[in-house]
Amino acid sequence: MNEPRSSHEGRVALVTGAARGIGQAIAVQLAERGASLVLVDIDEAHETAALLSGPSLVVAADVTSAADWARIDQQVQQRFGRTDIVVNNAGIGSPKRIDELDFEQWKKTLSVNLDAHFLSAKQFVPQMRNNNWGRFINISSNSIGLAIPGMSHYMASKMGVIGFVRGLANDVADGGITVNAVLPALTNTRLTQDMPEEAKRQTWQQQAIKRFAEPRDIAGAICFLSSEDASFITGQAIPVDGGQYKIS
Ligand SMILES: NC(=O)c1ccc[n+]([C@@H]2O[C@H](COP(=O)([O-])OP(=O)(O)OC[C@H]3O[C@@H](n4cnc5c(N)ncnc54)[C@H](O)[C@@H]3O)[C@@H](O)[C@H]2O)c1
Helix, strand or coil: CCCCCCCCCCCCEEEEECCCCCHHHHHHHHCCCEEEEEECCCCHHHHHHHHHHEEEEEEEECCCCCCHHHHHHHHHHHCCCCCCCECCCCCCCCCCCCCCHHHHHHHHHHHHHHHHHHHHHHHHHHHHHHHCCCEEEEEEHHHHHHHCCCCCCCCCHHHHHHHHHHHHHHHHHHHHEEEEEEEEECCCHHHHCCCCCHHHHHHCCCCCCCCCCCCHHHHHHHHHHHHHHHHCCCEEEEEEECCCCCCH
């Protein structure tokens, strides 16, 4: 059964990393539910804009830059008047074992995957408080629960996302703002394209639902968490992984 098409009508949703992959699927599904979209990416997300059923604004920006977040906000104010929903989805993660991992890659990974979430909160919490409504959905990863080598920098950033979500939720709850993390399974995007097919198969075979996730499999959870229906859910980390992550 499809969700009601109108659940996000009148909402302005900002998605980072919206040019492709999971971010593109999130943008498409939020637009299908009636949201106006702000498509943020270091590459211009015009291809995603062309897929959307409703209004959108494309902003080329680096999510690790506080100045870029201020510019994004300014452009959104001019076009839509405010931002209701922020989906921090932009992420990087080239596997490298600790012997080869250098401090530059460590810092870059933490910056894109975690600092950006902090910067988005600094930029948008004040206006969400004024409107007494807001949603942050921050993309972590179910890989934090898996035994995969070469992921120390990536796992540190994605665990950090969960810690940040848990902390921020307490700071903003009185402003009608919820903050949650989504932990996707290994998903068929450019991020995973260089992974050997056998390694991908071995990973998804550990899921209850035995197939490789597509970006659209992840997007539904973000639509729910950013809807009115999820107004009493905050500070949570929700795996969307076909039943792979073990709670223990
Ligand atoms: N694909 C997977 O298997 C998987 C699994 C779990 C979690 N995730 C997470 O999901 C999110 C999306 O991943 P994806 O698989 O769609 O990756 P992807 O590489 O296909 O897309 C990532 C997008 O982020 C953008 N981006 C990167 N750095 C940026 C920056 N500094 N500023 C602005 N935009 C930037 C890229 O241009 C790209 O469009 C990431 O946070 C990733 O860690 C992915």
